[in-house]
Amino acid sequence: MIKINNLSKTYSTGAFTVPALKGITLDIAPGEFVAITGASGSGKSTMMNLLGLLDRPSEGSYLLDGMDVSNLNDDDYARLRNRKIGFVFQAFNLLPRLTALKNVELSMLYAGTKHEERRKRAVEVLTLLGLEDRLHHFPNELSGGQNQRVAIARALINNPAIILADEPTGALDSQTGLEIMSIFQELNRQGTTIVLVTHELNIARHSRRILRMADGLIINDEEIARPLDAHNEIQALREKGGRA
Amino acid sequence: MNIGELILVAIESIKSNKLRSFLTTLGIVIGIAAVIAVVGIGQGGRAMLMQEMEKFGTNMFGIWVNYRDGESFRLDDLQINDITVIKENVPQVKYLAPASYGQMQLRGSKGHKSVQVIGTTADYAQVRNLETVWGRFIRDDDAAVGRRVIVLDERTALKLFGPGNPVGKKVMLMSNSAVVVGVIKSDSSMLGFNSQQIAYLPWSFLSRLNGWEVIHELQGSASSKEEVEAAMNLSKKILERRHHAPNHYYAYSLEQEMESANKVTGIMTLIIGCIAGISLLVGGIGVMNIMLVSVTERTREIGIRMALGARRKDILVQFIIESIVLCLLGGFIGIILGYGGALLVARLAKWPPLVSGWTVLLAVGFSVAVGLFFGIYPANKASKMDPIEALRRD
Ligand SMILES: Nc1ncnc2c1ncn2[C@@H]1O[C@H](COP(=O)(O)OP(=O)(O)O)[C@@H](O)[C@H]1O
Numbered sequence: 001m002i003k004i005n006n007l008s009k010t011y012s013t014g015a016f017t018v019p020a021l022k023g024i025t026l027d028i029a030p031g032e033f034v035a036i037t038g039a040s041g042s043g044k045s046t047m048m049n050l051l052g053l054l055d056r057p058s059e060g061s062y063l064l065d066g067m068d069v070s071n072l073n074d075d076d077y078a079r080l081r082n083r084k085i086g087f088v089f090q091a092f093n094l095l096p097r098l099t100a101l102k103n104v105e106l107s108m109l110y111a112g113t114k115h116e117e118r119r120k121r122a123v124e125v126l127t128l129l130g131l132e133d134r135l136h137h138f139p140n141e142l143s144g145g146q147n148q149r150v151a152i153a154r155a156l157i158n159n160p161a162i163i164l165a166d167e168p169t170g171a172l173d174s175q176t177g178l179e180i181m182s183i184f185q186e187l188n189r190q191g192t193t194i195v196l197v198t199h200e201l202n203i204a205r206h207s208r209r210i211l212r213m214a215d216g217l218i219i220n221d222e223e224i225a226r227p228l229d230a231h232n233e234i235q236a237l238r239e240k241g242g243r244a
Numbered sequence: 245m246n247i248g249e250l251i252l253v254a255i256e257s258i259k260s261n262k263l264r265s266f267l268t269t270l271g272i273v274i275g276i277a278a279v280i281a282v283v284g285i286g287q288g289g290r291a292m293l294m295q296e297m298e299k300f301g302t303n304m305f306g307i308w309v310n311y312r313d314g315e316s317f318r319l320d321d322l323q324i325n326d327i328t329v330i331k332e333n334v335p336q337v338k339y340l341a342p343a344s345y346g347q348m349q350l351r352g353s354k355g356h357k358s359v360q361v362i363g364t365t366a367d368y369a370q371v372r373n374l375e376t377v378w379g380r381f382i383r384d385d386d387a388a389v390g391r392r393v394i395v396l397d398e399r400t401a402l403k404l405f406g407p408g409n410p411v412g413k414k415v416m417l418m419s420n421s422a423v424v425v426g427v428i429k430s431d432s433s434m435l436g437f438n439s440q441q442i443a444y445l446p447w448s449f450l451s452r453l454n455g456w457e458v459i460h461e462l463q464g465s466a467s468s469k470e471e472v473e474a475a476m477n478l479s480k481k482i483l484e485r486r487h488h489a490p491n492h493y494y495a496y497s498l499e500q501e502m503e504s505a506n507k508v509t510g511i512m513t514l515i516i517g518c519i520a521g522i523s524l525l526v527g528g529i530g531v532m533n534i535m536l537v538s539v540t541e542r543t544r545e546i547g548i549r550m551a552l553g554a555r556r557k558d559i560l561v562q563f564i565i566e567s568i569v570l571c572l573l574g575g576f577i578g579i580i581l582g583y584g585g586a587l588l589v590a591r592l593a594k595w596p597p598l599v600s601g602w603t604v605l606l607a608v609g610f611s612v613a614v615g616l617f618f619g620i621y622p623a624n625k626a627s628k629m630d631p632i633e634a635l636r637r638d
Pocket residue numbers: 011012013018019020038039040041042043044045046047
């Protein structure tokens with residue numbers, strides 16, 4: 001799915017140059033659920049931007065879904081972002097003036113999907129995420145968890161090869177965060193490849209592989225034999241709440 | 245993304261900021277309204293001018309004696325025989341009448357009045373499209389036998405005899421008398437031609453009253469509009485030959501007058517068009533300014549759209565369309581206001597309101613052009629944004 005080799009990124013701001021990634025080599029297979037952790041400034045977001053084709057590496061090669069994307073132009077990048085990648089952000093990044101339905105349709109708009117088809121699929125996916133009675137609500141009329149579910153629906157809508165989520169639970173309370181993780185786990189069980197950035201170990205432990213970054217390098221790459229199950233955790237929390 | 249959807253996106257974003265959008269388009273509204281009003285008023289005024297001029301008959305022409313420095317007035321420069329010769333030799337001339345002008349005190353049963361008198365023949369009524377209210381105009385046999393008859397215009401008739409038909413009544417002029425044989429409809433022309441009061445006498449009768457024969461002007465009409473030029477020039481040639489006086493006569497036609505009137509209104513339209521153009525320019529700069537603000541404010545939106553797969557081209561087109569839609573909106577309001585203005589002026593001035601489809605099309609075209617021209621720079625700025633930077637902004 002993803003094959004990067006000696007990828008590095010150096011930012012130059014005026015007189016200074018900041019090496020944000022210092023030569024990373026990494027394979028992610030289809031169906032994996034990877035969490036990237038690390039201290040602030042360790043290069044997690046830079047990594048995600050490169051994986052998401054929002055930015056270009058200073059050096060190294062990148063194979064996405066079997067295709068070498070190192071030498072493609074801006075338009076090709078835009079097309080690949082549209083077809084192969086679904087973004088989920090910490091701040092949801094929904095357009096405030098569009099309803100949930102319209103926000104989800106947006107990705108399909110740039111894919112050139114016909115109007116009726118767009119409507120049909122957006123309703124389908126939003127229903128799958130339990131938002132069937134929130135289709136015509138605007139972001140400011142929805143809770144954080146609901147907004148993040150709309151964002152996940154938007155990320156899923158073009159059947160991307162990979163979901164990239166940068167701190168998707170960062171703006172949510174812990175129970176809502178778990179609900180979002182439970183959705184990711186369910187999607188992953190059905191075969192979706194997910195790469196998630198988080199600085200919270202509790203969140204990372206829901207994935208099946210944790211990459212630890214420090215100073216622009218991956219310093220640890222660990223398979224998780226028994227990931228936490230968000231669904232069970234929520235049940236447990238509910239029972240506890242019920243008894244209290 | 246197709247154009248229809250881009251237009252919807254543009255409308256969506258304009259709607260979300262109604263007041264600002266309205267204020268932004270104000271310059272465009274004023275510019276377009278000015279264009280429409282000015283062109284509408286200009287065209288209406290011109291149409292009215294044409295209408296008025298056509299009352300005289302567009303086939304009309306006239307010939308004057310062209311006195312140059314040092315030349316003195318001569319009674320025989322235009323003679324009654326000239327008319328006969330011209331009518332016999334120039335087939336393009338349909339009617340030709342002498343006009344001898346003077347001012348006379350007329351006295352009727354109810355009052356007296358000093359009016360302009362014109363000594364002429366029957367053809368004059370045809371040349372000037374005169375309408376009789378009562379009786380008849382001067383006839384050729386009046387002139388031939390020197391009948392002492394007079395034709396009044398309505399207002400003069402009213403002044404001299406009060407309301408009612410004065411045909412058959414006697415008018416005293418100087419120490420002579422004449423019988424009223426007809427009344428001519430007074431000209432209600434807005435242009436003020438002929439607005440004085442006029443009485444018509446057979447030319448021969450006026451000559452006898454004066455004690456001399458003089459023709460100040462010949463007025464004629466050609467068989468058709470196309471033949472005016474020929475009728476006029478051939479008549480002039482005959483006069484020059486008969487009087488051995490090259491360049492001694494000056495001919496004019498209503499056609500020519502209309503053309504120069506057209507030129508004047510054309511220049512005025514041009515000047516006011518320039519003013520409208522400047523206000524469109526100012527309006528366009530306002531639109532550009534607001535589009536730049538909008539692009540900055542919506543940096544994050546641009547980043548999101550790019551992350552979702554918008555190409556730079558898509559962002560560029562989105563903002564250009566937004567700018568065009570904004571200007572079109574202003575344009576439509578301007579068209580309505582401008583049309584209202586033209587209508588109002590037309591109502592007040594009593595002339596036909598004329599805003600042609602062509603003018604409206606022009607206004608729409610201007611709106612689109614302004615939107616396109618002043619939208620390019622902000623849209624280009626938006627499309628050049630770095631998606632990561634844009635996403636980071638709030
Ligand atoms: N646009 C940029 N210009 C300059 N330096 C940057 C830029 N983006 C990130 N950096 C630097 O690169 C390093 C890695 O940043 P980042 O990938 O955002 O880390 P993380 O997401 O793990 O907190 C940091 O030192 C940061 O200051």
